[in-house]
Amino acid sequence: MKRITILSGKGGTGKTTLSSNLAILLSKNKKIIVADCDSDAPNLGLALGIQEKDFPSWKKVQTNEKAVFDKEKCNSCKKCLEVCNFGAIKWDNKKNKPVFNNFLCEGCGSCMLICPNKAINLIKVNNGKISFVKTKYNFSLVSGQLKIGSTGSGKVVGLIKEKAEKLAKKEKAEIILVDSAAGVGCPVIASIQGSDFIVAVTEPTPSALHDLKRALRTVEHFRIPYGIIINKYDLNKKFSKKIEKFMEKYNIPLLGKIPYNKKFVRALVNLTPIVVYDKEFEPLFKKIIEKINKEIKK
Amino acid sequence: MKIAITGGKGGTGKSTVATALAVELSKKNKVLLLDADVDCPNDHIILNIKRKKIKEVYQPIPKFDFNKCKKCGRCAEVCREHAIVFIKDKYPILIPEQCIGCSACMIACPNNAIDKDKKKIGTIYSGNRKNLNLLSAETEIGVEEESPVVNALKDHIKNKEEYDFILIDTSPGTHCNVISALQGCELAFCVTEPTPLGAHDLKLTLDLLKKLKVPAKIILNRADIGNKNLIKELAKEYKIEIIAEIPYSKKILKLYSKGKPIENENIKKTAEKINKFKKK
Helix, strand or coil: EEEEEECCCCCCCCCCHHHHHHHHHHHHHHHHEEEECCCCCCCHHCCCCHHHHCCCEEECCCEEEEEECCCCCCCCCHHHHHCCCCEEEEEECCCCCEEEEECCCCCHHHHHHCCCCEEEEEEECEEEEEEEEEEECCCCCEEEECCCCCCCCCHHHHHHHHHHHHHHHHHCCCEEEHHHHHCCCCCHHHHHHCCCCCEEECCCCCHHHHHHHHHHHHHHCCCCCCEEEEEEECCCHHHHHHHHHHHHHHHHHEEEHHHHHHHHHHHHHHCCHHHHHCCCHHHHHHHHHHHHHHHCCC | EEEEEECCCCCCCCHHHHHHHHHHHHCCEEEEEECCCCCCCCCHHHHHCEEEEEEEEEEEEEEEEEEECCCCCHHHHHHCCCCCEEECCCCCCCCHHCCCCHHHHCCCCCCCEEEEEEEEEEEEEEECCEEEEEEEEEECCCCCHHHHHHHHHHCCCCCCCCCEEEECCCCCCCCCCHHHHHHCEEEEEEECCCCHHHHHHHHHHHHHHHHCCCCCEEEEECCCCCCCCHHHHHHCCCCCCCEECCCCCCCHHHHHHHHCCCCHHHHHHHHHHHHHHCCC
């Protein structure tokens, strides 16, 4: 089984659009499982016409802990305040007691360990939910959602991938396709870990190229082979050439170039991937799949 | 006044709007733009600013003193990030990528065998374009714990009172580094697009801002392609004003793809509205 992850660095370059279209075409010939690992802002379901309520059952997950404080036991020594490296503890001078900021607490337990009066404990918190659904296309989609205001998106991503692995084993899938979050931070690192191949999507803008390079350095950190797709390449053909030159220089395979077309937005608004919305686009994405297959076999 | 530019979905135009507003506002005000998209900071590229490195950001990591270590395994037991591997009768091993710098192992070690070392997690840069000041931060590749970099960036602002406006451009999404960027802001502009995906992520951002008690306003970008009602309904539901609608324009795209800030009537009008928020 192969694990393919879609990545971009910069947001809005077309990860989800690409994932939804590749998923539909891949699933015509192969058994696949698709995982939406953008647990901050999961959109792949929507792009496929699936809403949150269409998932049969959301399972709450607890990957994080938070400090809770018993003011009766506290002797106001301020040791917790000194030890917190995340700025999650402030001092209330009036009451002479600590105040805990749940949004910033990482649940590391340092304050609990240092408190001489055992006035601080850690409790598990619901910080997300995951679910999966059989789509009307020929594959299952696993999705997750970080609870608003919670930390630990990387760990939620880890659970989404675990679920995808289990389903893949059960359904004897040949491919797990992962759509990752924007950026290069913890949810992205969690998404690409263990991948066999990375498809990086970019667009011909200086910002996107800058972010792409950062994303690729992250991929290289994990020594995973990758290729690049230039989306909306015709918005600035000169810059697209610049990206292609950069790729040639470093021997990075070009997996495809996708033109800008307002039909992509229309398809999105209609919650239908463009290969279904307008068959005219099928050959373009089929070619991309051929290229990916070739690279994976190397 | 501290104003965040955020929005949930990536690529809706946060940086485009943040840089354009910063340029426009700085014509009459003292403005600081803070690029808190520490994953992928782009504001300096759009503004064509050569940034100067001004500070490195570090987090603590443990350093074992094997002369003192009694191989008890307590450090690995308290580490909630599983950054310390302990096998019985062996010395503990640190996986530095997993360490978030909490110091729990140092506190828990009964033999005082763990010293504080440090790991570089980011860099803070500064630059300016006419009278607009930019502070920007970038994480090191492979760093998971990004909030400390955002916090260091925010702490780095000197003479806060000097500025009429501090604009904070955040990462996409709703995770920890976005939360760190939003905390303490007096207002947040949520930049979105009229697609189901834009609406979905905008809703998440509005929920987050509600929790953080930061008042929000919506800036609808590429307002004329897609379905505007998706955003209008959401604005109505949350009782939030759509402060500006920026139509799709090839000119904006061209400027953006060349790495230039946009200047147009919509941005000017929005800047005028923001000027009225200014504290007297």
